Amino acid sequence: MEPRVSFITLAVSDLAATRRFYVDGLGWEPALEVPDDVLMFPVADKVLLSLWVEPAFEAEVGPIRRGAGLAPVTLAHNLATKRGVDEVLADARAAGATEVADAVERDWGGYSGYFADPDGYRWEVAYNPGEIGQSVL
Structure with missing residues (x-):
């Protein structure tokens, strides 16, 4: 298996709210949109962020663990400057x-x-001014 990621898939509780945030708020353009089901965005060369409504996610992947605290995952958007981060x-x-x-x-x-x-x-x-941080820009 090659070391690469093609899709990052996350379950969402309200696809309409998610759409408003990413499309209307952040200005992202969907690559695929199936109302009440899934929303996909290109986020890198050959990488898509796939946002599924919870029932569709669970039907394919399995039950979602629920409980207090944060999901144990973060997504990162790296920039070339500190000012870019603040913006x-x-x-x-x-x-x-x-x-x-x-x-x-x-x-x-x-x-x-x-x-x-x-x-x-x-x-x-x-x-991230380090070599690994600069490699993703």
Whole structure:
């Protein structure tokens, strides 16, 4: 198996709210949209973010674990500058993102903050000056 990711699939509770956030709020263009079922966005070369309504997700993947706390996953959007990080966090806030954590200097040498989409999935918005961070730009 080649080391690559083709789809990142997340279950969402309200596809209409998710659409409003990503399409109307952040300005993303769907690659595929099936009302009341799935919404897909190109997020990198040959990588799609696939957002499924919970019943469709569970029908294919299995039961969703529910409970207190955060989903143990983050998505990251890296940028070339700290200013870019602040701008994207401001855009997310304007789009209705909840729980926006302003960017701060991190122990690992970068600068990042977080926002949550309508289902609470955390997006890290980061400037990483290191070699690995620069490799994704």
